[in-house]
Amino acid sequence: MSARETDTLLTVNDLKVHFPRGKAGWGRKAEVVKAVDGVSFQVRRGTTLAVVGESGSGKTTTALSVMRLAPITGGHVRLGDTDLGALEGEALRRARSRMQIIFQDPFSSLNPRERAGAAVRAPLELMKIGTPAEREARVAELFEAVGLRPEQQQLFPHQFSGGQRQRINIARALATNPELVVCDEPVSALDIAIRAQILNLLARLQRERGLTYLFISHDMAVVEHLCDDVAVMYLGQIVERAPRRSFFARPLHPYSVALMSAVPTVAGGRRRAANRIKLTGDPPSPIDPPPGCRFAGRCPVAEPACKAELPPLREVAPDHWVRCRRVDVFEGQPRPPLRLQPA
Ligand SMILES: Nc1ncnc2c1ncn2[C@@H]1O[C@H](COP(=O)(O)OP(=O)(O)OP(=O)(O)O)[C@@H](O)[C@H]1O
Numbered sequence: 001m002s003a004r005e006t007d008t009l010l011t012v013n014d015l016k017v018h019f020p021r022g023k024a025g026w027g028r029k030a031e032v033v034k035a036v037d038g039v040s041f042q043v044r045r046g047t048t049l050a051v052v053g054e055s056g057s058g059k060t061t062t063a064l065s066v067m068r069l070a071p072i073t074g075g076h077v078r079l080g081d082t083d084l085g086a087l088e089g090e091a092l093r094r095a096r097s098r099m100q101i102i103f104q105d106p107f108s109s110l111n112p113r114e115r116a117g118a119a120v121r122a123p124l125e126l127m128k129i130g131t132p133a134e135r136e137a138r139v140a141e142l143f144e145a146v147g148l149r150p151e152q153q154q155l156f157p158h159q160f161s162g163g164q165r166q167r168i169n170i171a172r173a174l175a176t177n178p179e180l181v182v183c184d185e186p187v188s189a190l191d192i193a194i195r196a197q198i199l200n201l202l203a204r205l206q207r208e209r210g211l212t213y214l215f216i217s218h219d220m221a222v223v224e225h226l227c228d229d230v231a232v233m234y235l236g237q238i239v240e241r242a243p244r245r246s247f248f249a250r251p252l253h254p255y256s257v258a259l260m261s262a263v264p265t266v267a268g269g270r271r272r273a274a275n276r277i278k279l280t281g282d283p284p285s286p287i288d289p290p291p292g293c294r295f296a297g298r299c300p301v302a303e304p305a306c307k308a309e310l311p312p313l314r315e316v317a318p319d320h321w322v323r324c325r326r327v328d329v330f331e332g333q334p335r336p337p338l339r340l341q342p343a
Pocket residue numbers: 019021033034035053054055056057058059060061062218286
């Protein structure tokens with residue numbers, strides 16, 4: 001096993017989350033929404049894996065099923081050596097204290113009638129961690145760690161700004177000293193000016209506490225700022241997975257290139273766009289996904305075979321995986337399809 005593998009905290013293997021929709025009738029099968037359809041990845045301890053993709057690609061469902069908040073209908077999710085899908089009752093409760101989630105909307109995730117200090121203390125009470133005095137000390141330490149003042153423990157959520165409310169959520173998520181923190185679009189509801197502060201806070205807390213993040217986002221600029229590795233999802237599947245540097249230097253899947261071409265980059269003192277691909281049309285339905293590559297219907301370089309057969313996720317460079325039959329490897333270097341190369 002390589003050092004990368006031995007240091008893995010979260011392992012997701014062929015995860016499927018299928019939701020039944022409607023009822024079966026005469027000659028008609030019940031419909032199934034394949035929100036997540038065979039997703040595999042690993043997250044190393046102390047690092048951040050960003051999961052990116054358009055709305056509806058299955059990012060949040062992946063995050064929720066890792067937390068056991070959405071049903072795991074196939075495959076495995078392991079935290080360290082613990083198979084989360086197999087746990088129930090007290091064992092699941094204990095495993096849950098090892099992972100926490102921070103949601104997008106910092107207001108609706110707080111109880112408007114609960115003071116900030118009590119909100120941060122609540123997970124400790126729920127998990128029966130520490131004496132009352134130890135809980136007080138822990139809440140005080142967490143308030144300081146996220147940049148809130150001690151007296152702000154007495155305030156209610158509406159007395160805070162959006163950024164401060166997300167700080168409360170972060171403090172609450174860290175209360176049980178989790179190993180894994182799932183961040184589901186944690187800054188997208190915040191003012192642009194506040195986003196960098198919260199991202200910097202998350203980065204500092206990760207360094208100081210050795211946290212592991214599964215970071216869900218549709219914003220490539222945020223992802224580039226924070227992550228170590230990237231996984232790109234399209235219609236319930238991962239189409240590309242790579243270390244950040246390798247991905248941002250050269251995204252290979254046509255869908256990744258399209259996502260990146262929406263992000264302006266600064267090069268040579270001038271703003272310029274990456275290779276341009278304009279996405280047109282909508283993704284197919286997750287109820288009856290097409291048999292071949294799920295992106296083929298929108299892909300500018302698709303050929304007939306792309307629509308017939310689902311390509312496997314292939315390793316085309318160290319730790320750089322891509323699910324596209326049009327990407328080839330020439331003299332050891334992965335090459336995107338010709339039309340996607342920069343002019
Ligand atoms: N409980 C559910 N029942 C049925 N379908 C669901 C359920 N939850 C999610 N879906 C469907 O699964 C697909 C993936 O949704 P998901 O919210 O995971 O995507 P996402 O990439 O996180 O999008 P967004 O960024 O908009 O949250 C969508 O088609 C969605 O409608």
